[in-house]
Every structure is written in structure tokens, then in C-alpha cells.
Amino acid sequence: MDAAAGRVPTLTLFCGLPGSGKSTLARRLEAAGVGVRLATDEWQAAVGIPHADGAFHEHLQALLYRHALVLLRAGVDVILEDGLWMAHERASKFADARSTGARISLHVFDTDLDTLWARIEQRNTAAVSDTAPISEAELRAAWDVFEPVRDDELAAVDEYSRHRGGLD
Template sequence: MIRSDSLSTWTKPTLTLFCGLPGSGKSTLAARLETEGRGVRLSADQWQAALGVGHADTDFHERLQGVLYRHALALLRRGVDVILEDGLWMREERTEKFADARSCSARIELHVFDVDHETLWERLRLRNEQAEPASYPMTQDELRWACTVFQPPSAQELSEVDSYTVHNGGLP
């Protein structure tokens, strides 16, 4: 916990998490929250691009995600708000993140993205055309696969966080 002012008021750090498929708006929102001063943004895609490692190196990406996640927990333990930019497609990933945040005495803010397949594909198609270094060039077949493995959060999961927002495609 960190001291927020001279009146000895203590506040908990916040872990901001995202749950959604590629193209749903996670990166756009994470960048906006960072700009608003809502925390330190950690994005494996951004870091990988900055280090000049291509998207095809998925082993590197997974190792980098682990390193950034451990860094996120260290920041939370020191009272720093963290915006962890990851899709958290699977229930067990979210369960782990929730438990670890609580072990750091952190609040949890969850953003859930519920965007239809056609909108996702159109955004990904445009993103692929722009070919920005931090954007994985996803195919329509990969998006279909992602849709089959994605597990939306349950009502129970939503009850375990301090706040959540459901986004239905309003973010570009």
C-alpha cells in the first residue's frame, strides 16, 4: 500500500485487466488509460516490437509475457497501478491474475470486450493493412480459432473483481 497524501490516507494499487479477442479494442483502451495516468502499461506486443523481435517468435513472446507479469506484480507490491495488456481468453488465466492481485493487496478493474466476429475481422483486416510493428498480423482462420477457445467471464468471475466494464464494440 502507498501513502496518497500527508493525511496518512493509504490507497491500494489497481491492476487493470482486459478480457477480449484480438481487434476488440484492448490496446486502444490500454493506451488511453495510460495517457490518462491510470497506471504503468505493460504490453508484451509493444515490448517485443520495440526489441525488434518478430511475431513469428512465439516462444520469445511467451517468455516476455512471463517477465512482464512478474514485473507487474513487483510494481503492485510497491503500490504502483498497473495496466496489464493481455487478452486473458481463458478462465484459468483470469483466476491466476485475480489471486495474484489480491496477494499484492491490489484492487482489480476488469474490462470485458464483447464484440461480434464481423467487427473483429474488419478491424483486424485494417490493422493488417497498416502493418504496425506491435500488431500481430492475424488471419481470418486464426480469428475463427480464437473464437472457439475464448471463454467469456462468468458472473462468478465478475463478482470477484472490484469493478468491471463491458465494452460492446464502441472502441475502434
């Protein structure tokens, strides 16, 4: 809790595959003053490291996450723009947020595979510099490992929103 402001910070999290609308919503939330947005793909592009460098991506993601926890402890609201595909990732983020005294807001994106691929194809064609290009095979591999959010996970957060087929 931020004693000076008398309020509890919020960690905003996302659960969704590439192309589901996470970045679009995260940018909207940041513009609305919901928190400081941390997006690994954008930071990686900003420092000039190719998206294909997966080891750097993982290292940067861990650094930004540690920074998110520092911000939460300081009473700053954070929007963490990761997909959190696996239940164990979500559980870890929930536990860490609670250890800082933060509230948790979760956005769950339920988007079908065809819609995801159509959006990713469009994004790949536009060659947006701060997003990682994704192949159809990579999307299908992600689809195969993705673990949908369970009811007990929803019960563990302070608030959640479901987005079906896009941003609604």
C-alpha cells in the same frame, strides 16, 4: 497497499479477443494516468523480435507479468494489456493481484466475429509495427477457445466495465 501514499494499487485487466479495442483503451487509460501499461506485443517489437516467434512472446509475457506484480507490491497501478481469453488465466491473475493487496479493474470486450475481423484486416493492412499480424484462421481459432467472462468472475473484481462492439 502503498504505505507512503496511503492507497491500494489497482491492476487493470482486459478480457477480449484481438481487434476488440484492448490496446486502444489501454493507451487511453495510460494517457489518463491510470497506471503503467505493459503490452507484450509492443515490447517484443521494441526489442526487434518478430511477432512470429511465439516462444519468445510467451517468455516475454511471463517476464512482464512478474514485473507487474513487483510494481503492484511497490504501490504502482498497472494496466496489463493481455486478452485473458481463458477463465483459468483470469482466476490466476485475480489471485495474484489479491496476493499483492491490489484492487482489480476488469474491462470485458464483447465484440462479434465480423467486427473483430474487419478491424484486424484494417490493422494488418496498415502494418502497424507494434501489433502482431493475425490471419482470419488464427482469429477463428481464438474465437473457438475463448471463454466469456462469467458472473462469478465479475463478482470477484472490484469494478468492471463491458464494452460491446467497441469502446463505449
